[in-house]
Amino acid sequence: MTTIDARGLSCPEPVIMTRKALKSKENRYTVLVDNVASRENVTRFAESQGFRVKLTEESGQYRLELSK
Amino acid sequence: METDVRLTKLAGCAGCGAKVGAGTLVSLLNGFRTRTDPNLIVGFDKSDDASVYRLNDELALVQTTDFFPPVVDDPFVYGQIAAANALSDVYAMGGEPKLALNLMCIPEQMDAHTVQEILRGGYEKAYEAGAIISGGHTIHGAEPLYGLAVTGFVHPDRVLTNSGARPGDDLILTKPLGVGILMTAAKAEMAEPSVLERICLQMKTLNKAARDIMVKYPVHSCTDVTGFALLGHSYEMAQGSGVSIHIDADRVPFHPEALELARMGLIPAGAYRNRDYAEKGVRASEKVSRELQDIFYDPQTSGGLLIAVPHESAGALLEELKDRLPCAEQIGWADTPEEYSVYLEKE
Numbered sequence: 001m002t003t004i005d006a007r008g009l010s011c012p013e014p015v016i017m018t019r020k021a022l023k024s025k026e027n028r029y030t031v032l033v034d035n036v037a038s039r040e041n042v043t044r045f046a047e048s049q050g051f052r053v054k055l056t057e058e059s060g061q062y063r064l065e066l067s068k
Numbered sequence: 069m070e071t072d073v074r075l076t077k078l079a080g081c082a083g084c085g086a087k088v089g090a091g092t093l094v095s096l097l098n099g100f101r102t103r104t105d106p107n108l109i110v111g112f113d114k115s116d117d118a119s120v121y122r123l124n125d126e127l128a129l130v131q132t133t134d135f136f137p138p139v140v141d142d143p144f145v146y147g148q149i150a151a152a153n154a155l156s157d158v159y160a161m162g163g164e165p166k167l168a169l170n171l172m173c174i175p176e177q178m179d180a181h182t183v184q185e186i187l188r189g190g191y192e193k194a195y196e197a198g199a200i201i202s203g204g205h206t207i208h209g210a211e212p213l214y215g216l217a218v219t220g221f222v223h224p225d226r227v228l229t230n231s232g233a234r235p236g237d238d239l240i241l242t243k244p245l246g247v248g249i250l251m252t253a254a255k256a257e258m259a260e261p262s263v264l265e266r267i268c269l270q271m272k273t274l275n276k277a278a279r280d281i282m283v284k285y286p287v288h289s290c291t292d293v294t295g296f297a298l299l300g301h302s303y304e305m306a307q308g309s310g311v312s313i314h315i316d317a318d319r320v321p322f323h324p325e326a327l328e329l330a331r332m333g334l335i336p337a338g339a340y341r342n343r344d345y346a347e348k349g350v351r352a353s354e355k356v357s358r359e360l361q362d363i364f365y366d367p368q369t370s371g372g373l374l375i376a377v378p379h380e381s382a383g384a385l386l387e388e389l390k391d392r393l394p395c396a397e398q399i400g401w402a403d404t405p406e407e408y409s410v411y412l413e414k415e
Contacts, residue, residue, distance in 0.1 A: 012256040015333050019256075037337035044333030 002026060006042070007034040007061065014038040015045045022049060031064040039064065075146060075182075076255060078175065078212050079137030087136075087295030087367065089341040109227055110161070115304050116230050117157040117291055120222065128224040132157035135171045135215020139251055139369055140268055143182045147189020147214060148272040153294065153370035154216035155197050159279035160292040160373055161229070163222035165197050170204025173213035186214050189272075197274055228282075230301070231308025232289035237402040238382035239313065242278040243270055243372025244395045245298055245363050246326030253325075253334040263325050270395075271370040277392040278373045285377055285385045293371035296342055298364045299410060301374055303346040306402075306409035309376075315364075315400035317356045317414040322363050330362040338367035349409035356414050364412065376402055 004021050006014035014033050021029060029051075031042050039062040043053045051066040088096075097112065109128060110120040118132035134154040138146045151168075158165040170190060174183055194201045199218065233239075247267050253259040275292060282290065289309060293301050298320065306313040342365045352361055372393075377385050382398055389396040 011337050012252050012334050016256045035337070037335070037340045040340060041333035041335055044331060044335070046333075048332045 001028045001030060003030040003032065005032045006038060007032050009033075009038070010035065011037050011041050015041050018042050018045055027068045029066040031066065033062050033064065034060060038062075075138035075141045075143060075212065079139070087338060089345055091345045109224060110229055115308065117160040118163075120161060120227050122224045126223065128222050128227060130158050130161050130163040130220040130222050131218070133171065133215065133217035135213050136369070137211050137213055139271070140264075143185035144189045145268050145272060147186040148193050149189075149268070149370055150214045151190040151193035151216055152272050152274050154218055155193065155199065156275045156292045156294070156370060158218050158220035159275040160290050161220075161222055162226055162279065162283055162287070162290060163220040165194075165199040165218050165220040167219040168194050168199050168201045169217040170201060170206065171213070171215045171217060172204065172206040173209040173211065174206065175210060175212060176208045178212065186212075190214065190216060193272070193274065197276055226283065228287055228290040229308070230289060230291035230305045233305055233309035233311050233313070233376035233402045234288050234378075235311055235402055235404045236379055237288055237376040238379050238398050239315070239400040239402065240375045240377065240382065240386055240389065240396060241293065241298070241321065241372055241399045242275070242375070242389060242393050242396045243273070243293070243368075244321035244323055245293070245366060245368060245371070246323035247271060247368050247371065248336045248339060248366040249326040249329050249334055249363065250323060251369070252336045253329045256334055258329065258332075258334060260325070263323065267323065273370075275373050278389060278396075281388050281392065282373065282375055282385065284388075285381045287375055287377045287385075289376035291374050293368050293374050295338060295367045296345070297339065297367050298374070299350055299412070300342045300346045300365070302410045303349045305374065305376070307349065309402070310405055311402040312404065312406040312409060312411060313400060313402055314411045314413060317353070317360055317364075317412055319397050320364065320399045321395045321397045326363050326366070327359050330359040330366075335362050336367055339365045342367060346410070350412060351408040351410070352412040353414050356412050361412070372396070
């Protein structure tokens with residue numbers, strides 16, 4: 001499973017990274033972000049590409065688990 | 069004109085999306101000692117577009133400033149947009165800009181031609197506005213910044229604040245929304261060049277024509293829709309005016325491409341800050357999709373005017389505006405105060 005570490009980056013960079021990673025056509029990805037806008041935007045992007053998103057938060061860091 | 073520098077790569081945030089949230093600003097300035105002056109018609113406490121100071125019975129001074137990092141790669145277009153955006157606050161008060169000062173920050177390694185092109189854009193817009201750039205201040209820094217400090221004039225009895233809307237007014241918006249989302253998509257190289265060209269043309273369009281037409285009508289209130297988005301600025305207008313504002317989501321003009329791009333998460337961080345700030349005062353119908361709400365929270369760079377005008381005059385004003393600004397629409401109305409400040413409705 002591919003992990004995309006987009007911590008420390010602001011929009012639209014995390015979406016760009018996720019979009020590139022999704023080209024590998026896997027069924028599961030993990031995306032790490034550290035701000036609300038990136039969390040929301042990556043969630044929206046993943047959902048628009050047919051993924052379900054499971055969110056866990058730990059001290060201001062967000063782990064998004066994408067699965068089909 | 070071609071340039072070797074991708075200006076937007078040097079920018080951390082997109083245009084008015086770089087603006088610090090309204091809530092943050094209010095708390096930062098809370099408790100400072102300030103002087104009161106009866107001639108200060110509009111000051112910071114009003115959360116308005118510009119400050120207004122009465123000089124005599126015929127003349128009031130309008131002052132404002134605005135600057136931001138590059139929103140487009142063409143330095144000339146960037147300069148034009150930054151200047152149009154700064155000048156807009158004077159128009160939003162019903163005034164006319166007269167003097168302007170350049171505010172500029174440039175990386176030391178930036179070539180002279182690029183810097184000159186940014187400034188040329190600013191001078192061109194100031195000239196079109198009938199204003200004179202009489203000086204300025206330029207410093208070195210990592211991220212380029214450009215804008216203007218603008219001084220204008222208005223008749224003290226004809227100041228258009230954002231707190232004058234009355235129940236029964238219609239609301240008119242003069243430029244379509246979605247610019248922040250489209251510029252975010254452009255940064256991700258997911259926006260069509262033709263769309264970018266369209267929004268650049270819109271952003272560099274002065275609100276002068278809208279202002280010149282508006283002042284011929286008995287307008288009650290006006291603000292420009294910029295960093296705080298349609299809903300943030302509507303919220304401020306409703307709060308300041310003591311009215312409720314009803315927006316008909318079907319009538320609000322926006323760039324259609326922004327809808328799909330919002331669904332794909334190409335939304336500037338400022339839109340989430342705007343939602344945080346205004347959401348408590350906004351009641352959105354379940355029929356208004358998340359993407360459409362995103363567009364209404366999307367920070368606009370050099371956005372249009374939001375005008376509150378009595379219903380009886382709204383038709384004629386809109387018709388005259390449409391001759392010059394075909395995207396202008398009547399998007400809602402003001403009513404007596406209700407539980408929420410802004411109601412977002414949809415058929």
